[in-house]
Amino acid sequence: MSTFDELVAALERAQHPVFLTGAGVSTHSGIPDYRSKTGIYADQISPEELLSHENLRQHPASFYQFVKTRMYYPQAQPNLIHREIARLCQNGGRLITQNVDGLDLKAGNPHVIEFHGDLYDLYCQTCGQPVDAATYLHDFHHQADQGIIRPRIVLYGEPIDSERLRQAVMTMQLADLILIVGTSFRVYPFAQLLQDAPASAAIYAINREPIWEPGIKMIQDDALAVFKKISEVL
Numbered sequence: 338m339s340t341f342d343e344l345v346a347a348l349e350r351a352q353h354p355v356f357l358t359g360a361g362v363s364t365h366s367g368i369p370d371y372r373s374k375t376g377i378y379a380d381q382i383s384p385e386e387l388l389s390h391e392n393l394r395q396h397p398a399s400f401y402q403f404v405k406t407r408m409y410y411p412q413a414q415p416n417l418i419h420r421e422i423a424r425l426c427q428n429g430g431r432l433i434t435q436n437v438d439g440l441d442l443k444a445g446n447p448h449v450i451e452f453h454g455d456l457y458d459l460y461c462q463t464c465g466q467p468v469d470a471a472t473y474l475h476d477f478h479h480q481a482d483q484g485i486i487r488p489r490i491v492l493y494g495e496p497i498d499s500e501r502l503r504q505a506v507m508t509m510q511l512a513d514l515i516l517i518v519g520t521s522f523r524v525y526p527f528a529q530l531l532q533d534a535p536a537s538a539a540i541y542a543i544n545r546e547p548i549w550e551p552g553i554k555m556i557q558d559d560a561l562a563v564f565k566k567i568s569e570v571l
């Protein structure tokens with residue numbers, strides 16, 4: 338039995354599959370993988386610096402220029418992977434994503450935890466009022482009070498939202514199958530979530546690059562190609 342056939346059988350049996358996704362899912366929607374060398378961080382200044390709490394605080398214009406031109410793709414649409422995972426999440430599945438592009442919500446996924454937040458969830462740091470993306474993409478100053486607007490995403494140097502972390506841990510504890518998709522799984526604490534899964538839960542991964550974690554059954558392939566096959570048989 339191939340690993341793919343095993344995965345399909347496991348998905349058929351699972352009551353509470355948990356999907357853990359990353360940038361490799363959204364590259365198929367035209368959003369560059371920010372961790373690849375040809376991705377959006379191919380600049381001179383490191384992504385850690387540009388997307389840091391410190392840069393937002395000290396150089397809000399630099400922060401804004403980077404996120405506006407390199408991270409926002411308001412026209413991007415969910416692809417087959419987002420849609421298939423959304424379908425499986427309508428039948429007991431749960432998704433925890435590292436992606437901040439909002440595409441899983443756009444795909445109608447009813448059970449998604451956006452672990453690192455959402456670029457389209459914006460607020461003014463001075464008055465706390467929510468701001469819509471069109472307004473932010475026009476100007477990062479809040480009209481009402483000239484406060485600096487920011488997306489509610491986790492920046493380098495900032496902790497994960499504690500409520501979101503709690504929900505993610507609870508979700509992992511209920512998992513009877515884990516499927517990692519489109520991530521090399523090197524970002525902490527996201528990658529640590531595996532420690533919260535029951536020992537009985539099988540762990541599969543679909544990714545072009547291998548993942549160096551013990552006990553993972555690896556399908557080293559393009560995520561879109563694999564999900565096409567999943568959509569045909571499941």
Ligand SMILES: [Zn+2]
Binds near residue numbers: 461464465466481
């Ligand atoms: Zn304001």
